[in-house]
Amino acid sequence: MKHAALRNLPGIPMDADSPVFNEPWEARAFAMALALHERGVFTWPQWAEALSRQIELARAAGDEDLGDTYYQHWLRALESLVSAL
Secondary structure (H helix, E strand, C coil): CCHHHHCCCCCCCCCCCCCCCCCHHHHHHHHHHHHHHHCCCCCHHHHHHHHHHHHHHHHHCCCCCCCCCHHHHHHHHHHHHHHCC
């Protein structure tokens, strides 16, 4: 995914000197969530709630929230929304 395509999305950290995604699966999870949202599978407030819930669960389980597990939470949020269909 190109940086330019992400520049207008709120909340997406942009650093010209480093990749937005550390692994290819992170970019795929990101793209799947956006595509499902665009198709009306879930609203953005539903997405935000699901992601927040996964982050809270991870913190309660001892995740130090250093940013290196963010897309794991993203993927779990996506899984939770899709499995509820």
